Amino acid sequence: MRFTVAIDGPAAAGKGTISKAVAAHFGFAHLDTGLLYRAVGRRMLQGEEPVDAAQSLTAEELEQGDLRTAEIAQAASKVAVIPEVRSALIDFQRAFARRAGGAVLDGRDIGTVICPGAEVKLFVTASPEVRAERRYLELAAKGGTVTRDRVLADVKERDARDAERSTAPMKPAEYAVQLDTSDLSIEAALARALEIIEQNLPAT
Numbered sequence: 001m002r003f004t005v006a007i008d009g010p011a012a013a014g015k016g017t018i019s020k021a022v023a024a025h026f027g028f029a030h031l032d033t034g035l036l037y038r039a040v041g042r043r044m045l046q047g048e049e050p051v052d053a054a055q056s057l058t059a060e061e062l063e064q065g066d067l068r069t070a071e072i073a074q075a076a077s078k079v080a081v082i083p084e085v086r087s088a089l090i091d092f093q094r095a096f097a098r099r100a101g102g103a104v105l106d107g108r109d110i111g112t113v114i115c116p117g118a119e120v121k122l123f124v125t126a127s128p129e130v131r132a133e134r135r136y137l138e139l140a141a142k143g144g145t146v147t148r149d150r151v152l153a154d155v156k157e158r159d160a161r162d163a164e165r166s167t168a169p170m171k172p173a174e175y176a177v178q179l180d181t182s183d184l185s186i187e188a189a190l191a192r193a194l195e196i197i198e199q200n201l202p203a204t
Contacts, residue, residue, distance in 0.1 A: 008107060029104070033093055057088075077161050077162065
């Protein structure tokens with residue numbers, strides 16, 4: 001069976017958590033496509049040209065554990081606006097999406113660019129304030145010395161950059177079901193996502 005679930009949305013909306021849980025529930029493979037851009041962003045911070053980094057990226061680099069820092073997140077957002085970087089990573093994502101056994105991909109342009117023919121498209125979102133608070137608590141728990149105001153400013157800055165870029169701007173895909181998690185627990189949000197996907201699974 002080839003069955004693709006495309007889950008898009010802004011940072012800290014819950015799409016990563018939902019995607020992993022959906023993949024585990026159905027036994028699908030999962031790809032956090034943001035890790036591709038984070039890996040390229042990390043190599044840019046190390047002095048490499050972003051396009052060269054994207055063209056030579058390996059799957060093993062996605063397993064390295066330092067990709068979740070705020071600095072790398074900002075670098076990822078910056079390299080993601082480069083058309084040549086996005087182009088270099090498209091084939092990797094599309095091949096993953098159509099693997100046998102089903103796949104869940106989460107990112108910002110999965111339903112619009114990478115997998116416009118995905119069987120299910122979700123756009124997971126939440127208010128900037130709610131997302132900033134989630135990210136602040138996450139960073140604070142790791143010992144970061146961030147402020148709520150700084151995190152909110154970063155969230156809004158990244159939203160603008162992702163939504164306004166000329167190549168593959170972040171937006172809900174055609175026929176995507178929007179899932180606002182601002183006032184939902186993760187359990188409630190996941191239950192809704194599972195319900196939507198189950199309605200679209202092929203009959204067995």
